[in-house]
Amino acid sequence: MRKTLNAGWTFAPAAGNEVPENVAAAGAIPAAVPGCVHTDLLAAGLIPEPFHDRNETLLQWVGRTTWTYTARFDWRGPGGHDRVDLVCEGLDTIADLELNGVPLGSTANMHRSYRFDVRDGLQPGTNELRITFHPARDYAEHWQRTLGDRPNAYPEPFNFIRKMACNFGWDWGPNLVTAGVWQPVDLHLWHTARLDRVRPLVTVDGDTGRVEVHADIARATDGPLTLTATVGKHTTSATTAGDTAHLTLEIPEPRRWWPRGYGDQPRYDLEVTLADNTGTTLDTWHRKIGFRDVRIGTTPDADGTPFTVTVNDQPIFVRGVNWIPDDVFPSRITRERLDQRLQQATGANVNLLRVWGGGRYESEDFYDLADAYGLMVTQDFLFACAAYPEEEPFATEVAAEAAEQVVRLASHPSLIWWCGNNENIWGHADWGWRDKLDDKTWGAGYYHRTLPAIVEDLDPTRPYWPGSPWSGTDDRHPNDPAHGTMHIWDVWNQKDYTHYRDHRPRFVAEFGYQAPPSWATIKESITDDPLTEDSPGMLHHQKAADGQQKLQRGLDAHFKRTHHTADWHYLTQVNQARAIQLGVEHFRALRPYCMGTIVWQLNDCWPVTSWSAIDGAGRRKPMWYALRRAYADRLLTLNHEKAVLVNDTGTPWQTTVVTRRSTLDGETKAQQTSHVKVAPHSKTEITHAIATPDDPHTEVLWAEADGERAWWFYAEDKDMAYPKAEYDTKLDGTKLTVTARTFLRDLTLYPDRTDPDDALLTLFPGESVTFTIGAPTDKPVLRCVNDDYSGTFR
Structure with a gap:
């Protein structure tokens, strides 16, 4: 039995904190649970909208303040239950808890839940639960001084606290360090025994599905207990006198779960019950499960080491996007909002989401929707762009956090592989960390020992990969394009996007190109007058180092110099769309040498100039449309030498490709017709015999098949003899x-x-x-x- 404690909360700054006068005078401020300080202050009208203009800089005091949350609730006794636990599913982050003035305990990890025995502390009538949240930055700075600094990509100590790293600012996100009760809180009343942890391992071999249910049991009394698992009409039970139980269900001829585009996504209800020796049910647990087999092919070949995702014995070309938290304030991310984002992903022909390691372990709603839509997921463990200490208290926290999240997510068929970190092994190799670290730990023990051991022990049904990028062994550079996964950032940082064609990766886990958000989104969040690409609000909503200069470099390579913000806005969005389409099409045309791309990034957490396809208000940028074309099940792509047809469906593609060289007036100068058949999950190439132009400034090469067109322009836009648009x-x-x-x-x-x-x-x-x-x-x-x-x- 559970009694929710999500209502009736208030909060206030702790005594001695310097806060604005209106906040100090407000007294007890209503608090939403789940929620955080920023959203509660905003709802009370005590702070300005954090995403508007440069308000972020005015709100840094919020993250430097100690806040006390208080809830009062009635208690009428345990009603025959042996135990009463306070269950906090998520506290952000450094918190002390008191019940009726008596300390319960402390927390220091946003990414795990906490349970406290409170039966003896409850009193008849009104009770008071108080949670004091200390500044996360203060805690991180304390451990930074105590353990010695370690390098990271940003001037904040986010690597010294187990908290959503991007709260401290990123090259696409604001610095808004949150605090608060960010997940539900309730009282759990139970007797005799309860299910402490249920871990289903779901596999399929041939025509037989297997569900191994591992249960950890918390007890209030001794005695035999019966664990029962049911899937449809299939059921099995086991009796235990201890605190663990294990049983196996075999399901004949289950329907397999497939990634979208490869089959359906059937799921089965798994129910686990715990009963005492009289047959009385003590606890139940329920999930939807899916039967599929997954592995990653990394057997070396003549070209290096592939990275090929295989589901149900079918190699899958990954058409992926990177996923960041969809809001700076996670409690505002509803299931409906996630549903919209994941439908936007499927609408762009995406089949995989990579949950990036500087955010959070994604929610049950996220994974349930991914299961339903057939979207594969790879989940990073939460380490990003920094060297992380392996000393206490962090070693214990990391192990507890990882074990809890692996068990929580193990039942989801959409989760395809676990990844140890984002760019930290690469950072250690290339970003000058070694000289700064001396002999200090930096996270290698997590990625190569702690995390793989936890996955092997708790979730051996899916692969683990130590990092993104990672080349498969310490003997190689971690971002070696011939081995494993790689990230491509030299293009955005240093070169024109056409240089994507210089790369031959086996699997691209990150690459991207920037553009501003939609015009309406800019106008909703920035009040600059005049509004220009370098006006104060616009510059504040550009977090990338030299971001505006890199955008301009990209424009200069292709277009005449613009003089109006409207033109700058349009052309930077065009450049982003072209860059991503060119990169994806080039990498897809390399198959089977290359077997996946994960574009950075699908979404944003606020209105910002970034690498996203969907801006911070949920609007589609032109990049989304380009991604939809580049990730189409059947792709026709073109360069000056050849056309490539890629067929990612399970049926042959038989079509006629007509390639023409035409003037801008539409006059055909030369034509080539090819009848082709592209086998399932393969590609076919057609060499041009008509590609050399008479005048590269007035002619284009284009191909058409089944109503789809691909284009090749012989000159940059600034050199083309375009007519004035009419x-x-x-x-x-x-x-x-x-x-x-x-x-x-x-x-x-x-x-x-x-x-x-x-x-x-x-x-x-x-x-x-x-x-x-x-x-x-x-x-x-x-x-x-x-x-x-x-x-x-x-």
């Missing part, structure tokens, strides 16, 4: 038809507060396209690359 439009409700009177490149609809169904369309004169927009509008905004950069939205 077109006709017709608006009919939510349908906007555009008919080209001249060549139009990357035609995109930018209406405020609507969500068109396509973008980045290239048309010859006389061709038409119809956009479906999210709501009627009488002021659609159309942009294409061959606009005159007037800055005037038509």
Whole structure:
């Protein structure tokens, strides 16, 4: 029996803290549980919106303040129960707990739950639970001084606390250090015994599914207990007099769970019950499970070491995106919001989400939706871009956190592999850490001993990979493109995006290119007047080092210099979309040498210029449309030498490819027709015989198959002899038809507060396209690359 304690909370700054006068005068402030200090202060009207303009800088005091949360509740006794536990599913982060003035204990880890025996501390009538949250930064700085500093990518000690690292700021996120009761709190009343931990290991071999249920049992009394597991009509039981139990269910001919695009996602209800010797049920546990087999192929070949995800004996080309927390304040992330994001992922033909290691272990809602949609997931353990101490108290906290999360997520078929960290092994090798570390620990023991041992012990049904990137052995550079997984960041940081073609990875776990968010999102969060690419609010919402300069470098490589913010905004979004499409198509065309790409990144946690396809307000950037094309089940891609057809379906693709070299007026200068058949899960290449242009400034190469087009331009946009854009439009409700009177490149609809169904369309004169927009509008905004950069939205 559980009694929720999520209602009736208040909070206030602890005595002696310096806070704004309005906060000090507010007294007991209502608090939402789950929630955090920032969202509660915002709801009470005591702070400005943290995401607006430069308000983030005005709110640093929040993370330096000690806060006390208080709840009062009635207690009428245990009602025959032997035990009463206070269960805190998540406290953020450094907390002391008191019940009726008596200390219960302390916490120091956002990523694990806590349980306290409170039966003897409860009193009839009104009880008071008090949780005092100490500043996370103070705690981290204490251990930084005590254990000795260790390098990281940002000037904050996030590696000295078990807390969501990106709370301390990232190159896409604000520095808003949270505190509060971020997960539910309740009283758990029980007697005789309860299920302390249930760990189902689900496997399938041939026509037989197997569910091994491992249960840890907490006891209040001795005596025999019966554990029963049921899947559909299949059930089995075991009796134990100890504190553990194990039983196995075999399911004949189960329907297998498949990644999206490869089959269905059937799931089965698993129910586990614990009963006493009279048959009375003491506790129950329920999950949905799926039967699938997963492994990662890393057997060396003539070219190095592959990284091939195989599910149910089917090699899968990973079409992935990186996932960060969808809000700086996790309690605001509802199931409905996650559902929208994951549907946006599937809408872009994504089949895998990588949960990045600087955020959180994702929620049950996230994984349940991923299971339902057939989205594979790889979950990083929470270490990112830093050297982490392995001394106490961190060694014990890391082990407890990892064990709890591995058990919690083991039942989800969408979870494909565990990853030890993000970029830390690479950082140790390449970022000058060794000289700074001397002999201090930096996390290697976690990635190579602690974490693999926990996964092997608690979840041997799925693989573990020590890091992202990682080349499979300490004898190689961790970001060696010929071995395992790699990250590609030299392009964004140093080169034009066309240099993605220089890379030949076996598997790309990160690469990305920036652009600002949607125009409406900018206007909602930035009040600069005038609003320009380098106005104060815009610069504050750009967290990447030299980010604006890198965006401009990318523009200069392809376009004439712009003079209006509207043009800068449009062209930077075009550049991002082109960069990601080029990279994904190039890597997919390398299959089977390369067997996966995970683009950085799908989503944002606030309105910011970043590498995302979905901005902080949930709006799709042009990159999303480019990703949808590049990740299509059947891909036609083109360069000046050849066309490549990639078939990621289970049926042969038989089609006719017509390749033309045309003038910008649409006149065909040369044509080649090819009849091809692409086997399932493979590619076919077609060499051009018509590619050499008479005039590279007025001609384009393009190919068409089954209504899909691929393009190759012989010159950069700034050197092309584009005509001035001319077109006709017709608006009919939510349908906007555009008919080209001249060549139009990357035609995109930018209406405020609507969500068109396509973008980045290239048309010859006389061709038409119809956009479906999210709501009627009488002021659609159309942009294409061959606009005159007037800055005037038509």
